[in-house]
Amino acid sequence: MIVPDPKQFAAEDENLRADRRFKIELPVLVNTVIEDQHGWIIDVSRKGLRLWGINAPPRSRVFIHYKGDMAEGTVRWYRANEGIGVTLDQPLKTGPLAAVWHRFHENVAAFGKHQRPAKPVFGRKA
Numbered sequence: 629m630i631v632p633d634p635k636q637f638a639a640e641d642e643n644l645r646a647d648r649r650f651k652i653e654l655p656v657l658v659n660t661v662i663e664d665q666h667g668w669i670i671d672v673s674r675k676g677l678r679l680w681g682i683n684a685p686p687r688s689r690v691f692i693h694y695k696g697d698m699a700e701g702t703v704r705w706y707r708a709n710e711g712i713g714v715t716l717d718q719p720l721k722t723g724p725l726a727a728v729w730h731r732f733h734e735n736v737a738a739f740g741k742h743q744r745p746a747k748p749v750f751g752r753k754a
């Protein structure tokens with residue numbers, strides 16, 4: 629029996645991601661089945677979050693509290709050096725977390741994504 633390499637699927641997931649992710653540091657309170665934990669959102673997209681400082685096994689339910697708003701989700705992965713990845717039950721549409729995501733998304737739309745100016749070439753005319 630051939631066992632697939634989980635790193636291969638993780639790399640494929642990164643390349644197939646539909647939503648744009650944004651790096652951020654927001655303090656949050658997370659309710660797990662066992663206890664309440666304080667941690668940080670370090671990566672936000674419309675359909676998921678990456679949390680730091682939270683210990684929760686994959687497939688466990690979590691409730692993320694930020695500025696009076698609550699988002700529910702399921703832990704998809706846990707890595708000791710990278711935190712946990714949470715898939716949200718409902719995409720971010722309203723509330724403070726959605727406002728954070730929309731603000732970043734609007735900035736990218738305003739300034740353009742992945743657009744870099746042409747490199748000047750010494751001694752040649754453009």
